[in-house]
Amino acid sequence: MKEEPVIYELSSPGRVGVQLPPLRKPQKGIDEYLPTEEIRDELPLPEVSQIDVVRHFVRLSQLNFSIDTDMYPLGSCTMKYNPKINEVTGRLSGLSAIHPYQPDGQIQGVLKLLWNLQGLLSEIAGFPGVTLQPSAGAQGEFTGLMLIRAMLTEKGSPRSKVLIPDSAHGTNPATATMCGYKSIGIPSGPDGEIDIEAIERLLDDDVAAIMMTVPNTLGVFETRIEKVCDMAHTVGAQVYCDGANMNAMVGRVRPGDLGIDVMHLNLHKTFSTPHGGGGPGAGALCVKKHLIPYLPGPTVAIDKDDQYFRQHSLSKSIGKVHSNMGNFGNLIRAYTYILSNGKSGLKSIADNAVLNANYVRVRLRDRYDLPFDRTCMHEVVFSGTRQKALGASTLDIAKRLIDYGFHPPTIYFPLIVPEAIMIEPTETESRETIDRFIEALVAIADEAEFDSSILRSAPVSAPLGRLDEATAARQPDLRYSPR
Amino acid sequence: MTYIPNTDNDRRIMLEAIGIKSIDQLFSDIPESHRDPDLKLQEALSEMDVLAHLKAIANENESLEQLLCFAGGGWYDHYVPAFVDQLMLRSEFYTSYTPYQPEISQGTLQAIYEFQSMICDLTQLDVANASMYDGGSALAEAITVAVNTTGRTRVVIAETVDPAYASVARTYASPLDITICSAKNFDVGENGVMIECQERLRSEINDETACVVLQRPNFFGWLEDYATVIQCAKRCGAVVIVVGDPVSLGLIKPPGELGADIAVGELRHLVGPPAFGGPGAGYFATTSKFLRSVPGRIAGRTKDNAGRNGYVLTLRTREQDIRRERASSNICTNEALVALGATMHMAALGKTGLQHLARLCLENAHLAVDKLTGNSFRLGTNRPFVREFPLKCPVPAHEIVDSLASDGILPGIDLGQFWPELSHHLLVAFTEKTNDKAVDRLINALGAME
Numbered sequence: 056m057k058e059e060p061v062i063y064e065l066s067s068p069g070r071v072g073v074q075l076p077p078l079r080k081p082q083k084g085i086d087e088y089l090p091t092e093e094i095r096d097e098l099p100l101p102e103v104s105q106i107d108v109v110r111h112f113v114r115l116s117q118l119n120f121s122i123d124t125d126m127y128p129l130g131s132c133t134m135k136y137n138p139k140i141n142e143v144t145g146r147l148s149g150l151s152a153i154h155p156y157q158p159d160g161q162i163q164g165v166l167k168l169l170w171n172l173q174g175l176l177s178e179i180a181g182f183p184g185v186t187l188q189p190s191a192g193a194q195g196e197f198t199g200l201m202l203i204r205a206m207l208t209e210k211g212s213p214r215s216k217v218l219i220p221d222s223a224h225g226t227n228p229a230t231a232t233m234c235g236y237k238s239i240g241i242p243s244g245p246d247g248e249i250d251i252e253a254i255e256r257l258l259d260d261d262v263a264a265i266m267m268t269v270p271n272t273l274g275v276f277e278t279r280i281e282k283v284c285d286m287a288h289t290v291g292a293q294v295y296c297d298g299a300n301m302n303a304m305v306g307r308v309r310p311g312d313l314g315i316d317v318m319h320l321n322l323h324k325t326f327s328t329p330h331g332g333g334g335p336g337a338g339a340l341c342v343k344k345h346l347i348p349y350l351p352g353p354t355v356a357i358d359k360d361d362q363y364f365r366q367h368s369l370s371k372s373i374g375k376v377h378s379n380m381g382n383f384g385n386l387i388r389a390y391t392y393i394l395s396n397g398k399s400g401l402k403s404i405a406d407n408a409v410l411n412a413n414y415v416r417v418r419l420r421d422r423y424d425l426p427f428d429r430t431c432m433h434e435v436v437f438s439g440t441r442q443k444a445l446g447a448s449t450l451d452i453a454k455r456l457i458d459y460g461f462h463p464p465t466i467y468f469p470l471i472v473p474e475a476i477m478i479e480p481t482e483t484e485s486r487e488t489i490d491r492f493i494e495a496l497v498a499i500a501d502e503a504e505f506d507s508s509i510l511r512s513a514p515v516s517a518p519l520g521r522l523d524e525a526t527a528a529r530q531p532d533l534r535y536s537p538r
Numbered sequence: 539m540t541y542i543p544n545t546d547n548d549r550r551i552m553l554e555a556i557g558i559k560s561i562d563q564l565f566s567d568i569p570e571s572h573r574d575p576d577l578k579l580q581e582a583l584s585e586m587d588v589l590a591h592l593k594a595i596a597n598e599n600e601s602l603e604q605l606l607c608f609a610g611g612g613w614y615d616h617y618v619p620a621f622v623d624q625l626m627l628r629s630e631f632y633t634s635y636t637p638y639q640p641e642i643s644q645g646t647l648q649a650i651y652e653f654q655s656m657i658c659d660l661t662q663l664d665v666a667n668a669s670m671y672d673g674g675s676a677l678a679e680a681i682t683v684a685v686n687t688t689g690r691t692r693v694v695i696a697e698t699v700d701p702a703y704a705s706v707a708r709t710y711a712s713p714l715d716i717t718i719c720s721a722k723n724f725d726v727g728e729n730g731v732m733i734e735c736q737e738r739l740r741s742e743i744n745d746e747t748a749c750v751v752l753q754r755p756n757f758f759g760w761l762e763d764y765a766t767v768i769q770c771a772k773r774c775g776a777v778v779i780v781v782g783d784p785v786s787l788g789l790i791k792p793p794g795e796l797g798a799d800i801a802v803g804e805l806r807h808l809v810g811p812p813a814f815g816g817p818g819a820g821y822f823a824t825t826s827k828f829l830r831s832v833p834g835r836i837a838g839r840t841k842d843n844a845g846r847n848g849y850v851l852t853l854r855t856r857e858q859d860i861r862r863e864r865a866s867s868n869i870c871t872n873e874a875l876v877a878l879g880a881t882m883h884m885a886a887l888g889k890t891g892l893q894h895l896a897r898l899c900l901e902n903a904h905l906a907v908d909k910l911t912g913n914s915f916r917l918g919t920n921r922p923f924v925r926e927f928p929l930k931c932p933v934p935a936h937e938i939v940d941s942l943a944s945d946g947i948l949p950g951i952d953l954g955q956f957w958p959e960l961s962h963h964l965l966v967a968f969t970e971k972t973n974d975k976a977v978d979r980l981i982n983a984l985g986a987m988e
Contacts, residue, residue, distance in 0.1 A: 149596025331875030379815025
């Protein structure tokens with residue numbers, strides 16, 4: 056690959072890439088508007104023409120793998136097709152050219168969309184209360200635990216512990232810390248489900264919440280979830296569900312019906328808003344009735360004349376978590392997606408996502424170790440231990456998949472599976488594509504047996520070979536400086 | 539269904555391979571009594587009907603396409619050149635995931651590195667991360683960094699900081715035994731001119747202060763003289779956090795030169811219309827001494843196994859998925875695509891363009907003030923301002939907002955909604971769009987309100 060220079064290296068004095076209106080004539084000095092000591096001396100940004108910028112970023116884009124290029128089976132990330140209509144509706148100027156401080160009377164459409172989306176998510180997930188404010192799943196977790204904290208504080212004590220199964224999502228322990236809680240791990244049982252006896256042992260009246268992921272990160276549905284909720288409620292604790300894996304359940308079960316108190320939904324996973332190379336996301340939070348008074352404000356309400364308004368005065372609210380009312384652009388897209396799928400379409404999402412994952416499970420289980428060989432939900436977790444013994448680690452398998460044209464699965468997660476390979480095909484891949492993916496992993500298993508060095512030297516077809524991450528961390532080079 | 543390629547025949551073949559008869563069997567782990575609820579939802583709309591429905595909802599709004607916008611408060615209605623959105627629509631950017639596999643994510647990674655470089659240049663600080671959710675959470679996380687690095691729990695926030703940011707910061711601080719003191723660093727004079735009062739801010743700062751949060755230009759648009767406040771903070775060993783509008787930074791002294799340890803702010807207006815306030819992107823920049831405490835993702839330059847330059851996510855041991863419960867931030871997904879758009883726009887503006895853009899805002903704002911002379915509206919500050927100022931009005935500001943709506947003008951933000959004593963103050967903001975003609979329309983419409 057031809058190396059793409061840093062944009063600063065394309066700089067040539069005098070170039071500019073944007074055609075702005077002219078300054079006023081006769082031109083006055085900046086010091087006629089601002090005191091000299093307030094004016095900045097120099098702004099060392101690059102000087103490039105528009106075509107330089109366009110070519111640079113188009114070239115950079117060509118170095119990326121994406122859903123629109125090929126299958127992206129990242130476990131727990133739900134890299135499904137992002138329908139193009141969502142990009143059209145998300146850009147309608149009547150929805151995007153809206154200022155957050157416009158009066159309610161001017162933005163009835165915005166508030167109606169928020170109201171409608173809250174209603175749809177409430178019905179889909181089975182919770183009466185919804186806030187659309189959190190910007191991502193992790194901020195949804197934070198908001199959810201904060202609501203629990205506020206409710207318990209009002210009852211006398213926020214309590215000090217949150218129980219988190221070892222099969223939960225990676226952000227959960229850090230979320231507990233941010234909310235002032237100590238994380239206590241719950242081990243998984245031999246069936247891949249949360250260990251009920253361990254919960255019995257750990258649960259006391261100082262536990263604020265059990266924070267679990269359903270289906271968990273082993274791709275296993277927690278069959279004893281109702282019992283877990285009962286146990287928690289008996290000691291006055293709450294159950295938080297990380298909803299990153301909702302794609303397995305949508306239309307098939309409403310998590311709220313199972314006894315869960317709070318749950319976030321990653322709209323950028325289940326509801327197809329694009330990941331954007333790492334964001335923006337949207338982490339709608341769904342709550343049971345008893346937590347509604349604590350929701351972040353403002354919320355959307357409707358008056359007797361059917362006028363929507365922002366309700367600011369929520370006396371028990373935990374306060375704002377977002378500068379405004381959330382990532383509205385993503386909310387438009389998720390709303391579009393739900394309407395495009397409708398009742399039957401949503402169910403067929405879970406049906407086909409789970410079918411595809413189980414198909415991968417049975418087709419690959421002879422070639423890769425499957426620590427929990429049971430019906431999985433939307434994702435399946437293999438272990439690369441057999442290949443590791445032959446000299447090819449899970450990292451090597453992942454990198455070799457790149458040479459076969461696929462994005463690697465999530466690897467080394469969940470932590471409880473050694474050499475974990477976590478595959479989530481999603482419902483938007485065809486059987487032929489999945490077959491191709493399976494064949495690639497079979498071929499890689501063959502290569503591991505034949506000559507594992509092929510895997511260790513992968514990828515060979517990507518723009519770059521493996522990168523030196525150790526040096527990157529030891530001698531951080533985090534910004535351009537002329538050299 | 540449109541987005542699902544499997545046909546009945548595919549499903550039959552796959553069920554056979556699995557060794558089961560129906561898809562229902564795959565869901566037998568779900569408690570039977572709750573399986574397959576009868577959701578009260580409509581069936582699917584066609585793409586054509588979905589678009590019509592969304593357009594109808596959009597038409598119920600009065601958008602900034604129809605209104606002349608003088609509202610700001612951190613959200614500015616800039617013209618963003620067409621190429622920015624065109625490039626953000628590259629599938630390879632917007633349908634990719636977080637760049638955890640660097641060999642096939644160099645586009646995103648190099649763009650983040652360039653973003654970090656530009657934020658460092660803009661703020662004159664040493665390191666920047668790959669973005670935060672928004673300005674508000676960027677501030678909240680900056681406070682956490684200050685608290686963790688100083689071991690102190692008292693936070694002083696100037697009253698002139700964006701109230702939405704301060705509100706988010708309070709939420710984040712509340713479970714962590716952090717005390718937030720809001721210092722009322724302004725007064726309102728009899729003639730309605732807001733006067734800065736840094737003494738009150740200084741008196742809140744002491745040896746127990748973890749950080750002092752300031753904003754420049756402040757929420758009201760003017761430039762406060764923070765020199766003594768910053769000196770005082772430094773003397774007490776407190777971290778100085780400065781919130782700031784990136785466009786104004788094209789003209790004014792950057793936070794790094796003022797002595798800021800951390801700079802945060804919002805980038806949305808460099809990327810597109812305000813989108814009802816999200817998604818935006820928060821920037822976060824700091825000095826190298828806080829490098830290991832920076833929240834979120836950071837890209838770094840390194841070499842591949844053939845010695846070629848390449849980029850990776852680095853210093854990962856700070857992050858939630860590795861540090862787990864010892865991480866002080868749980869941020870995972872950030873605002874990468876918005877940050878990418880800001881990077882493209884900042885690159886195209888460049889050294890002279892960003893200054894030019896800021897000057898257009900500056901000139902338009904000052905033109906408006908010149909034209910106000912002679913009527914009963916008054917400039918509500920005696921300090922220098924860049925693109926925004928409080929306007930003291932003869933009638934309550936909310937009346938002006940309501941009344942000018944019928945003229946197709948969004949004249950600003952009623953400050954009375956945040957501060958009851960500012961009920962007659964309108965916060966008026968300017969961009970390159972609010973040119974001579976627009977300013978005339980505003981002044982004429984205001985004139986009718988006297």
